Amino acid sequence: xxxxxVLAICGLGCVAGLxxxxxxxxxxxxxxxxxxxxxxxxxxxxxxxLSRIEIPSPEDLIIRRLQGELAKRxxxxxxxLNEPQRWAIMQTKDPAKQILKSFEKIKIKATxxxxxxxxxxxxxxxxxxxxxxxxxxxxxxxxxxxxxKVGQIAQLYNYxxxxxxxxxxxxxxxxxxxxxxxxxxxxxxxxxxxMLDMFHYTVCPTETPAKPLFPYLHxxxxxxxxxxxxxxxxxxxxxxxxxxxxxxxxxxxxxxxQFSYMMLRIYxxxxxxxxxxxxxxKFEQQATEKMNSIxxxxxxxxxxxxxxxxxxxxxxxxxxxxxxLLQGYIENEVDMNDRMTCKSTCSAYTFAESKSCYKDLFxxxxxxxxxxIFDCQFFHAxxxxxxxxxxxxxRYDWVEYEDGTLLGDKxxxxxxxKVDSWWRWIFWHCSYCLCKCDEVTEDSDRxxxxxxxxxxxxxxxxxxxxxxxKRGKIVYPQIEQATAMPEGGxxxxxxxWVEPQPIAYTDVRNLTKNTGSVFTMSYEQxxxxxDTLTAPEGHxxxxxxxxxxGGHLNLEIQVTPMEFTAGNVVSDRSTWIANDNTPATxxxxxxxxxxxxxxxxxxxxxxxxxxxxxxxxxxxxxxAHKDVSQTTVPFIDAQPVAPQPATWLAGAGxxxxxxxxxxGFVGFKVSTYDFSRHLIPDSKERPxxxxxxxxAEDA
Numbered sequence: 043x044x045x046x047x048v049l050a051i052c053g054l055g056c057v058a059g060l061x062x063x064x065x066x067x068x069x070x071x072x073x074x075x076x077x078x079x080x081x082x083x084x085x086x087x088x089x090x091x092l093s094r095i096e097i098p099s100p101e102d103l104i105i106r107r108l109q110g111e112l113a114k115r116x117x118x119x120x121x122x123l124n125e126p127q128r129w130a131i132m133q134t135k136d137p138a139k140q141i142l143k144s145f146e147k148i149k150i151k152a153t154x155x156x157x158x159x160x161x162x163x164x165x166x167x168x169x170x171x172x173x174x175x176x177x178x179x180x181x182x183x184x185x186x187x188x189x190x191k192v193g194q195i196a197q198l199y200n201y202x203x204x205x206x207x208x209x210x211x212x213x214x215x216x217x218x219x220x221x222x223x224x225x226x227x228x229x230x231x232x233x234x235x236x237m238l239d240m241f242h243y244t245v246c247p248t249e250t251p252a253k254p255l256f257p258y259l260h261x262x263x264x265x266x267x268x269x270x271x272x273x274x275x276x277x278x279x280x281x282x283x284x285x286x287x288x289x290x291x292x293x294x295x296x297x298x299x300q301f302s303y304m305m306l307r308i309y310x311x312x313x314x315x316x317x318x319x320x321x322x323x324k325f326e327q328q329a330t331e332k333m334n335s336i337x338x339x340x341x342x343x344x345x346x347x348x349x350x351x352x353x354x355x356x357x358x359x360x361x362x363x364x365x366x367l368l369q370g371y372i373e374n375e376v377d378m379n380d381r382m383t384c385k386s387t388c389s390a391y392t393f394a395e396s397k398s399c400y401k402d403l404f405x406x407x408x409x410x411x412x413x414x415i416f417d418c419q420f421f422h423a424x425x426x427x428x429x430x431x432x433x434x435x436x437r438y439d440w441v442e443y444e445d446g447t448l449l450g451d452k453x454x455x456x457x458x459x460k461v462d463s464w465w466r467w468i469f470w471h472c473s474y475c476l477c478k479c480d481e482v483t484e485d486s487d488r489x490x491x492x493x494x495x496x497x498x499x500x501x502x503x504x505x506x507x508x509x510x511x512k513r514g515k516i517v518y519p520q521i522e523q524a525t526a527m528p529e530g531g532x533x534x535x536x537x538x539w540v541e542p543q544p545i546a547y548t549d550v551r552n553l554t555k556n557t558g559s560v561f562t563m564s565y566e567q568x569x570x571x572x573d574t575l576t577a578p579e580g581h582x583x584x585x586x587x588x589x590x591x592g593g594h595l596n597l598e599i600q601v602t603p604m605e606f607t608a609g610n611v612v613s614d615r616s617t618w619i620a621n622d623n624t625p626a627t628x629x630x631x632x633x634x635x636x637x638x639x640x641x642x643x644x645x646x647x648x649x650x651x652x653x654x655x656x657x658x659x660x661x662x663x664x665x666a667h668k669d670v671s672q673t674t675v676p677f678i679d680a681q682p683v684a685p686q687p688a689t690w691l692a693g694a695g696x697x698x699x700x701x702x703x704x705x706g707f708v709g710f711k712v713s714t715y716d717f718s719r720h721l722i723p724d725s726k727e728r729p730x731x732x733x734x735x736x737x738a739e740d741a
Contacts, residue, residue: 102606102720104529105289108151109329112293113322115144116300120318123307137308138217141301142209148297149206152290158531159283160687165189167273167280177262184253191241192291198224198234199294202301218309221302225317234302235321238295242328245288246335255288256281260339271350274686276714278343285336289329296325333721340718346574348651348697348711349681355643361707362512362678366486367563368663369437370671371411371479372427372461376400376472378415384466388420388475404461404474408437413481416565419666420473421447423463428455434485436672441476449476450670478663478671480565482550487515488563489553490595493543496585497523499602499613505583505691506532507684508710511542515550516560518542519586519710522684526582528609530715532688539682557590567593568661571631572653573621574695576713577601583691583712584616592624594631594658599694606720623656631658634698639705640668642677649699649706659698664705675705683710690715 101107119141122128132140168185171178201220205212224234245255263270263277273280299321303314352360376382378394394415399405408429422443428450430436440450463473482488495518497503507522521540525533545560547553554562561567571594577583578601585600598620603612625631634657641664642649653659663671676698685691693713700706 098606098720098722100722102529102722103717104151104155105286105293108148108155108293109289111151112148112297113326115148116297116318116322119144119300119304120315123304124315138212138214138305139209141304141308142206142212145202145206145297145301148293149203152294155286155290158687159286161287163274163686164280164283164287167275168284170272171262172270172272173262173265177265181262184258188241188244188255191237191244192287194237195234195241195291195295198298202294202298214309217305218311221305221309222311224298224302225306234295234299235324238292238299238324238328241291241295242332246328246331254335256285256336256339259284260343263343271348274347275689276343276345276347276685278340278345278716278718279347279685279689279714281336281340281343282717285332285340288332292325292329292332296321337718337721340721341716345692345713345716346695346711347683347685347714348709349679349683351649351699352681358512358680360679360681361643362510362517362680364488364517364563364661364674364678365435366479366481366483367488367568367661367674368416368478368480368565368671369674370663370666370669371415371437371477372404372408372441372474373411373415373418373477374400374403374405374463374472374474375418377405378418378475384470384472388418388473388477391418391475391477392416394418394477400472404459407459409433411479411481412483413479414565416478416480418475418477420475421449421666423471423473425461425474427459427461428452429457429459430672431456436670438670438672441670449666450668450672476666476671478565482554482562482564484550486550487512487517489516489550490561490563490588491516491518491542491545492559492561492588492590493518493545494585494587494600495519495521495540495542496600497521497540499584499611499616502526502609502611502613503536503584504532504602504604504611505585505694506537506688507539507682508586508694508712509539509682509684510678510680510710512680513542513544514547515553516545517678519588521586522682524688526604526609526611526690528607529720530606530690530717531609532690534688537684537688561588561590561595563661569594569633569658570661570696570708571596571621572634572657572659572696572698572708573597573655574693574697574711574713575599575619575621576693577619579716579719580604580606581692582611582715583694584611585618586694586710587618589620591622592626594624596620597694597696601692604690621655625658629656631656633657634659636660636662636675636698636700636705638665638668638703639675639700640665640703641673642675642700642705642707645701645704647701649701649704651697651699652706653698655695659708668703673705676700677705677707679707679709681709683712685712685714692716 122132259281303318307314355361376384377396377398377400378391380397396411422445425441425443427441428439430439440452442448461474466472497505502525503523504526505521506524509520511518511520520542522537523540524537527533553560580603581601582604584602587598589596589598598618600616600618602616623629623631634653661674664673664675691712692715695711697711698706698708
């Protein structure tokens with residue numbers, strides 16, 4: 043059967059007299075079936091295939107609900123103070139303690155949100171942004187000023203939180219003094235309303251020269267580019283979390299301000315209804331301006347996260363290697379043809395095999411290439427060859443020709459052999475060539491797992507990180523999984539790396555035959571596609587795997603719909619997506635050449651990303667001049683790609699980073715979830731839209 047997803051959109055307005063759930067559901071079903079494009083839909087079974095993807099609403103995000111809940115709580119408290127009957131009831135108990143108790147839920151949710159964001163980690167990131175010196179000086183000055191304003195409000199909130207947690211310890215004089223100091227400070231800048239105004243103007247200034255916070259951060263992160271990998275999260279995730287802290291600070295300040303007016307009213311220091319209404323209007327206006335400011339930049343902020351170069355490279359921990367895929371191999375042309383002639387040149391041997399060992403010369407002093415020989419080239423007739431001490435990894439350490447040409451880094455040598463070409467019958471020169479040997483041996487690690495790495499969606503787990511690991515001779519993609527929580531949250535205590543299912547084998551020959559589970563690299567099949575794969579809206583990353591498409595290693599990701607507000611994985615609607623483009627398609631992939639590459643770990647600077655989607659790189663031998671073509675490049679970045687703090691992921695990709703003259707690294711990157719689609723302003727006129735995804739089944 044063929045399975046498809048059909049998208050239907052229906053608007054549900056406010057219909058007088060039709061307010062029961064059954065009527066609304068019937069209206070939705072009628073609208074769905076009357077959609078024009080449904081006429082072309084083949085038969086489907088609704089009971090078998092209905093999956094709902096939530097459309098964003100103003101109440102999706104906890105910060106928006108917290109703002110709304112605070113506004114309702116404040117309104118309700120003022121009604122209790124203003125309506126005689128409710129005020130009489132309040133007076134039977136301690137009115138101030140009842141008002142304090144009403145803010146308990148606000149305090150709890152604010153604390154939970156701060157824990158989820160990990161404020162300390164976010165502050166540390168913003169303290170240490172990797173920026174040019176001039177930008178860093180300006181940013182530090184701006185950030186210090188903003189932190190100071192947040193700190194002033196937080197200091198007052200610590201007192202307020204203490205009163206809520208221990209209301210019995212807050213007597214009349216304490217609350218009266220707090221309310222007076224908050225609203226009627228002798229120093230103008232120390233009044234809470236003034237603090238909130240100054241805080242708002244720092245985030246959203248009205249004067250042109252001043253820098254609005256979120257556009258300013260967007261500008262800085264755009265300049266810093268890929269070097270922001272040190273943030274341990276994507277720029278999108280960072281700015282979204284910062285917005286939550288900004289909005290939460292505003293909520294704390296507004297709650298304290300209204301509480302103070304209520305206390306002054308209760309203790310008969312005045313009416314304060316006018317001041318309360320003015321504060322309410324200002325809070326709503328400033329909160330909306332902040333949300334509009336973040337909404338302008340958040341959709342365009344990069345959601346990609348990848349790892350920076352480690353301070354120190356360590357094989358098996360920060361990087362992995364493909365070994366002896368194509369390796370420099372010195373062979374005389376007389377041994378590369380059946381007739382043992384010397385009538386050609388080295389460059390003519392683009393493909394050959396080792397056929398003999400003429401007179402047990404140099405060929406008898408080194409391990410024979412029992413595979414295929416490619417891309418031979420000639421440097422000079424005679425040379426000194428330094429045989430490698432570690433024969434499991436290299437054949438030669440360096441080669442020095444008599445004309446002074448040096449291949450590799452010359453150093454001390456324990457086993458140095460003289461290698462001389464010779465003339466045959468004056469006319470033919472039997473030359474020693476430097477070629478590439480493609481030989482599947484027990485010390486050649488060239489295998490990639492094609493098995494999927496998937497989160498356990500049945501227990502509401504999703505992918506929170508990815509990396510490459512090597513088990514035996516095989517490179518596997520590995521995932522970190524964790525339990526999804528509402529609104530992009532992750533239960534940090536459940537984060538675990540899932541060990542890949544091992545592929546059993548007895549020897550390398552056995553591995554090469556397992557084409558269903560293993561991709562074996564060779565001269566013809568050594569390409570890896572560079573792509574960034576992004577999930578559709580409302581979906582998260584739940585799996586990754588590699589596949590063989592046209593001899594290229596190609597990434598696929600599994601994506602699964604999420605119920606945003608509940609944090610539930612719709613596990614029966616997972617699907618795999620990939621980029622099927624090849625060098626032969628209408629939109630062909632292009633090769634990114636790795637020019638004259640040296641061993642990647644010899645580079646001491648910062649590697650830069652040099653690939654984009656629809657490109658590919660080829661694994662190859664290192665430069666003959668720099669390394670005698672002894673090392674397979676690029677290396678594989680093995681660092682965990684898992685944002686901190688954890689968040690929902692909405693994509694993954696492969697990329698190459700390096701510098702000209704070095705082999706570089708290939709590695710994973712991830713895309714964090716797009717929260718900007720849930721930043722929706724309240725609007726009573728806005729229709730409630732509903733997306734229905736219907737699974738169509740062909741008979």
